[in-house]
Amino acid sequence: MRPDTPAENVDHTAEAALLERTADRYPEDAEALLLRAAAHRELSGDRPAATALYDRLLASDAALDQPFLVRALKASNLWEYGHEAEARAIITGIRMAAPRDPAPWLIVAESLESHDELEQAHETFTQAVRLLLTGPGPGTSPAADGPKPPRTTHPLLFGRHRVRRMLGAEHDAWDALADTVHTLPITLDELHDPKRVWSLGSENPVELEAEIIRLRAELGAYREALSRPFPVAVLHWPATELTELTEAYPSLAEEYPSYDAHLATIEADLRELASSGTGNLGIVTGTVPSYEAFAASELSSPEDPSLLPQYATTLAARGRAVAWPPEQTAPCWCGSTRTYGECHGA
Ligand SMILES: [Zn+2]
Numbered sequence: 001m002r003p004d005t006p007a008e009n010v011d012h013t014a015e016a017a018l019l020e021r022t023a024d025r026y027p028e029d030a031e032a033l034l035l036r037a038a039a040h041r042e043l044s045g046d047r048p049a050a051t052a053l054y055d056r057l058l059a060s061d062a063a064l065d066q067p068f069l070v071r072a073l074k075a076s077n078l079w080e081y082g083h084e085a086e087a088r089a090i091i092t093g094i095r096m097a098a099p100r101d102p103a104p105w106l107i108v109a110e111s112l113e114s115h116d117e118l119e120q121a122h123e124t125f126t127q128a129v130r131l132l133l134t135g136p137g138p139g140t141s142p143a144a145d146g147p148k149p150p151r152t153t154h155p156l157l158f159g160r161h162r163v164r165r166m167l168g169a170e171h172d173a174w175d176a177l178a179d180t181v182h183t184l185p186i187t188l189d190e191l192h193d194p195k196r197v198w199s200l201g202s203e204n205p206v207e208l209e210a211e212i213i214r215l216r217a218e219l220g221a222y223r224e225a226l227s228r229p230f231p232v233a234v235l236h237w238p239a240t241e242l243t244e245l246t247e248a249y250p251s252l253a254e255e256y257p258s259y260d261a262h263l264a265t266i267e268a269d270l271r272e273l274a275s276s277g278t279g280n281l282g283i284v285t286g287t288v289p290s291y292e293a294f295a296a297s298e299l300s301s302p303e304d305p306s307l308l309p310q311y312a313t314t315l316a317a318r319g320r321a322v323a324w325p326p327e328q329t330a331p332c333w334c335g336s337t338r339t340y341g342e343c344h345g346a
């Protein structure tokens with residue numbers, strides 16, 4: 001388990017209640033907040049309460065950012081407490097709709113896998129990687145010399161690799177691609193050796209614990225990520241907002257001598273946090289009106305620099321943090337037109 005997620009210390013019921021209250025207060029952020037609340041409800045063992053949250057999102061009038069992810073999580077949760085037929089019907093619907101986002105595919109394929117539907121899990125993983133990684137047209141194998149698969153698709157490649165080893169299948173081109181993208185200190189083939197998976201029944205507690213940690217690194221990583229405590233988030237002001245802020249509140253100019261310095265400080269702070277082992281880092285973007293509203297709600301003045309970190313934490317709690325670091329080839333977090341690798345990630 002990651003050092004920042006002492007799961008045994010998290011009161012999942014209290015976290016869920018807090019997120020649900022925050023969602024009532026900020027309806028525009030309800031989707032991100034209620035998905036996290038539902039993850040906590042699942043981890044607390046209250047699966048019906050999680051279903052109620054998924055249904056609340058699916059029934060809301062607001063268009064969802066990730067409707068298939070919500071459906072996938074609902075199906076996976078339903079299956080865990082005996083609603084197999086309903087879960088299977090939702091999974092079939094998602095596969096037919098063929099969403100372009102890797103997350104719902106991963107949730108439903110893992111759900112099938114965890115209920116020993118290995119053939120169907122394999123079909124689902126295969127359908128997903130073909131759809132998401134073969135480029136234009138109906139392809140059956142990885143695009144030759146294509147761009148590296150985006151990080152968000154790696155769990156699909158790993159999951160497919162894992163299921164195929166349990167099915168005793170030969171390596172194919174997708175397995176080879178999975179082998180090239182993973183970065184664990186042991187090889188995927190070692191990790192997915194069925195004998196290792198079966199040694200979960202081992203009597204040796206040390207061996208057992210090591211196996212559980214290895215498997216946990218893959219299965220369920222998505223839900224675990226959703227249920228982590230609020231990310232450590234650093235505040236970013238876009239150039240126009242920073243100008244407006246420091247003109248309206250000159251005392252804050254001490255914090256922000258220039259826009260370029262502001263950007264450089266953000267990247268340096270995040271790298272320092274990462275190198276000290278802090279995980280789940282993110283960036284939140286401030287605007288002057290929302291900062292003023294926050295200051296007013298705290299009965300304080302926007303001139304007070306000690307409000308800035310509290311404002312960042314509140315934005316993160318509202319689900320507004322964007323994960324850092326971006327991929328090297330993704331647009332930089334600063335909003336420039338360059339990739340992260342050519343901009344602040346250089
Ligand atoms: Zn392999």
Ligand SMILES: [Zn+2]
Pocket residue numbers: 332333334335336340343344345
């Ligand atoms: Zn940049």
